[in-house]
């Protein structure tokens with residue numbers, strides 16, 4: 001289903017649910033109100049909230065097992081150290097990213113907010129939503145476990161879905177939290193950041209070792225498989241490529257990975273000539289009258305012969321002159337006879353063959369070798385491949401026919417690595433509504449409570465948060481500006 005249509009249906013469903021919710025509440029419909037209370041559901045305009053206390057007992061039990069208590073003590077102490085190291089780094093990164101807006105292009109900005117449909121393809125919204133729920137659940141689980149460890153009451157946990165973007169949350173007893181030792185409080189406050197850091201790291205390791213993990217079902221380093229193609233792609237279709245095709249060679253360039261795929265396509269721009277046997281050329285030549293085109297190229301084929309291409313004969317020594325300077329040849333037939341490639345500058349060919357350059361304005365001739373398929377010949381642009389096809393280095397061994405499964409896992413790991421790290425960085429910065437707000441006020445209390453009273457400390461931490469919140473907002477606006485306008 002089209003993603004926009006899907007989002008519209010969700011929007012209509014939200015409006016209907018909101019209407020019925022308001023209606024039943026306005027007439028104090030008892031079974032409905034009882035249902036909301038029983039399930040912990042709250043319905044807002046384009047958002048849903050679900051709260052539960054069902055996990056409180058399990059959390060408490062887990063946190064109070066003696067071996068777990070020791071482990072959690074070490075675990076969240078490391079988390080505190082990691083978060084305190086991250087704090088100055090995150091502040092510097094934010095300032096650096098803000099400065100980057102003024103001195104370089106936005107594309108290279110280290111901290112960039114991502115909004116599906118604006119600077120993230122709307123089609124990837126499911127990856128984004130799944131990542132948000134995984135990152136936020138792990139983050140909140142950190143706060144909850146650390147709170148249980150420090151005897152702070154967990155009131156409830158829940159999930160808020162903003163349209164289709166889910167975010168988990170945990171409510172702690174704030175009086176409990178304020179009354180405990182500041183270092184213990186810091187462990188609870190930094191636990192979410194610590195879990196995000198760790199999640200990012202684990203997913204990054206999994207991302208790096210994915211070829212080994214998936215080696216049971218997928219080969220890597222042996223070619224690329226097509227796993228996505230735009231509807232407009234001239235390469236897909238009758239006698240062309242198909243989704244799942246595994247490409248191993250383009251002209252004489254071996255394709256092994258995604259990088260070599262791009263390199264091979266670009267190499268065709270330079271090595272655009274082919275080495276032909278003079279006998280085959282004589283046999284297939286269909287040259288008509290030579291015409292000099294405004295582009296500087298020469299046309300020697302009749303317009304009616306669509307599959308024919310005019311080639312210029314170039315020879316380093318100029319010794320063989322039995323062949324005309326331009327020959328019109330059926331491209332597919334002559335290409336299937338040729339295995340060697342050359343360029344106009346360095347037209348080296350094996351003995352007995354000579355270099356011929358196709359007279360094409362910007363286009364090139366491609367011979368694509370795909371596994372279990374006859375060679376595919378294509379005349380067009382390098383960009384036709386790069387812009388309309390997406391390839392994967394994961395070649396299915398058996399069962400899977402396309403690399404979609406491997407690519408889905410890879411993309412998910414990419415998303416979690418980047419977004420989880422981003423959440424850790426943004427959360428530790430002293431901004432309002434972030435963990436950083438409470439972390440900085442606790443740190444100020446620990447370092448300045450002897451020389452400053454509570455009101456002054458509150459004022460100082462509010463000032464710091466105000467400055468960094470303003471910096472973050474300015475940075476987000478500057479980064480998103482080119483995408484919106």
Ligand SMILES: [Zn+2]
Pocket residue numbers: 139143192193427435
């Ligand atoms: Zn948090």
